[in-house]
Amino acid sequence: MRQNILMRRLDPFKEMIDIQREMNRLFNSSYGTEKHGYPAVNVWANNEDVIIKAEVPGLEKKDINLHLTNDMLTFEGAIESAKRQEGESIHRQERFSGRFKREIVLPFNVNPDKVKASMKNGVITITLPRAEADKPKQISIL
Amino acid sequence: MSDKELMKKQETETVANAERTRSCNCFLPLTDISEDKDAIYLVAEMPGVDKNAVDITLEKDLLTIQGVVNEEAVEKHSLLSSEFETGDYYRAFRVGDVIDRDKIDAKFENGVLYLTLHKAAAVKAQKINIS
Secondary structure, three states: OHHHHHHOOOOHHHHHHHHHHHHHHHHHOEOOEOEEOOOEEEEEEOOOEEEEEEEOOOOOHHHEEEEEEOOEEEEEEEEOOOOOOOOOEEEEEOOOOEEEEEEEEOOOOEOHHHOEEEEEOOEEEEEEEEOHHHOOOOOOOO | OOOOOEEOOOEOOOOOOOOOOOOOOEEOOOEEEEEOOOEEEEEEEOOOEEEEEEEEEEEOOEEEEEEEEOOOOOOOOEEEEEOOOOOEEEEEEEOOOOEEEEEEEEEEEOOEEEEEEEEOHHHOOOOOOOO
């Protein structure tokens, strides 16, 4: 316990950044209506791999580009807004349209050759196995 | 990060006249509605819903769309970040009597429901010539 206290170094900048982050979080989320970029993603991980799911309703495989560079996964593409005919009026427009680019930083380096991505009912699922060199190693005490 | 920001999915507040018997989240599908002289077009997003799990009903002038998700949970992994939740979709629209009840086209593709509600012949605007 005592040791923990000693090891925590005072860092005024870190404190300030923490406060700033808290404030941003407070102002960005107005009572539960949090905002996010497009597409919305969920990220799961364990020691072996990362699983990413993204909601891209209405998109087809060809509409979306996935890139992987080291530990960064990028979603890029465009959703064309529906073509309107002459005399057509819009009553409600809630769906997203336009170009999007989203970068996700992965928790570790992955093996790019073993990445699997699938798409079903407007949800993309990507499984990225951890690079062998990046896996934690058990060290035995001699 | 994208500069375009979207609202998190909104949960539906009331589920019409019936209580739900499934204990999971229920969301409002994001919907675009447009209209021309022949029909009303409705496009609703229900990511994660299978084509066979979509239910569309028209009762009196209330059009209801429902989608039930059947997503496999991710096991043996911890969730690091979450921007969307998985759940069913439900939304009701009042369509009035302008539409032809027997002529509703529905298509479901990649988690999006496309509905075309053709207008009844009687309510299509008719041009009257002055003789």
